[in-house]
Amino acid sequence: EPEVTQTPSHQVTQMGQEVILRCVPISNHLYFYWYRQILGQKVEFLVSFYNNEISEKSEIFDDQFSVERPDGSNFTLKIRSTKLEDSAMYFCASLGSQETQYFGPGTRLLVL
Amino acid sequence: AQSVTQPDIHITVSEGASLELRCNYSYGATPYLFWYVQSPGQGLQLLLKYFSGDTLVQGIKGFEAEFKRSQSSFNLRKPSVHWSDAAEYFCAVGASFQKLVFGTGTRLLVSP
Numbered sequence: 001e002p003e004v005t006q007t008p009s010h011q012v013t014q015m016g017q018e019v020i021l022r023c024v025p026i027s028n029h030l031y032f033y034w035y036r037q038i039l040g041q042k043v044e045f046l047v048s049f050y051n052n053e054i055s056e057k058s059e060i061f062d063d064q065f066s067v068e069r070p071d072g073s074n075f076t077l078k079i080r081s082t083k084l085e086d087s088a089m090y091f092c093a094s095l096g097s098q099e100t101q102y103f104g105p106g107t108r109l110l111v112l
Numbered sequence: 113a114q115s116v117t118q119p120d121i122h123i124t125v126s127e128g129a130s131l132e133l134r135c136n137y138s139y140g141a142t143p144y145l146f147w148y149v150q151s152p153g154q155g156l157q158l159l160l161k162y163f164s165g166d167t168l169v170q171g172i173k174g175f176e177a178e179f180k181r182s183q184s185s186f187n188l189r190k191p192s193v194h195w196s197d198a199a200e201y202f203c204a205v206g207a208s209f210q211k212l213v214f215g216t217g218t219r220l221l222v223s224p
Contacts, residue, residue: 031209043156043202045211056211091155099144099163099208105155 002026004104012110021107023075023092031095032075036088082111118215133188135203145186146204198222
């Protein structure tokens with residue numbers, strides 16, 4: 001069964017550094033999403049992406065964040081200058097049939 | 113505003129006993145409703161979903177949920193809990209191509 005994959009599984013970075021989180025959505029899916037989950041809290045929407053454009057973004061998704069689909073398979077989330085409060089689990093999802101979002105296993109980001 | 117309420121932060125159930133996890137939502141239109149499960153350190157796995165039709169939906173691992181429009185609820189049930197069901201359960205609401213809005217989750221503990 002096809003799955004959404006994410007790399008890396010864990011990333012530790014210094015405050016102020018740039019990070020790129022990578023996702024490979026399920027092939028033939030066209031809508032993609034990023035969510036994050038701060039430890040012990042609920043899953044929060046960051047951004048949705050379709051046809052090489054952002055469809056919707058939350059207030060969390062400020063100028064420090066960007067998304068890109070650099071090729072036919074990858075979908076990336078970049079944080080330009082990380083802050084301590086960016087530490088979270090980041091989930092990628094892609095939209096399949098019957099309006100179901102399929103989630104990847106997540107990337108745990110720790111900002112020191 | 114769209115929101116999901118899961119009033120129980122923790123629930124402890126004896127193995128073999130029945131389970132009901134509560135979920136109430138607020139949404140402008142008829143929503144799509146989902147239950148996801150998250151094991152420690154893992155991603156989000158879809159248990160079941162409701163779009164339309166029969167208000168009692170069956171999912172994986174023996175779970176079911178009932179949509180009650182009059183109560184704006186989508187409670188998750190299982191007749192007999194197994195120790196492997198211990199996890200965090202998230203109710204989510206969305207619409208066509210839209211972001212998912214998650215509840216704060218209910219952590220299920222299963223006692224021997």
